Amino acid sequence: NAGVTQTPKFQVLKTGQSMTLQCAQDMNHNSMYWYRQDPGMGLRLIYYSASEGTTDKGEVPNGYNVSRLNKREFSLRLESAAPSQTSVYFCASRGGLNYGYTFGSGTRLTVV
């Protein structure tokens, strides 16, 4: 089925460890996004990529880096994980300006 695929679905890290969250979409969308969702705070934008080859900071970029590897793939990297980064991470993509967003199923990350 067409959509946004995220891996892994669950991950536990120790403080200071690094990891990369993977996201791929097969809808030929130009724009891709990384959000985090925390209880009581709603979704917050971490980074986005308006098109292949470009990335920009969102609302909460500190502690994260991203790579738009090609049009399909947009990865999120935590270089040195902190307990404050315990959250559920969602990747999303969007076609043209008149189109809505399609979300992946999320990665539940716990940093201990």
Added chain:
Amino acid sequence: KQEVTQIPAALSVPEGENLVLNCSFTDSAIYNLQWFRQDPGKGLTSLLLIQSSQREQTSGRLNASLDKSSGRSTLYIAASQPGDSATYLCAVRGDSNYQLIWGAGTKLIIKP
């Protein structure tokens, strides 16, 4: 700064009732508004997308309306079913390419 509010935060109704979920926003200069559904531990499923030039959108038992001048959108669910139980989120897209402002959601429980 755009703010999106969803009231009530939680709603519990008997099966079969028609119900309305509310979403309000402070800045009427929006590009579009999207309603999502989120099941526990799952990702977000797009329900309806309303462009700023539209007044309403319908999909099955769902009808979403948009009144830009008053800064309001409603999601009407007809003949509610237990399978409709989920958290419903609205998100407003402003003029910039990435800006998507989220409400905190309404947790809906449909009692059999």
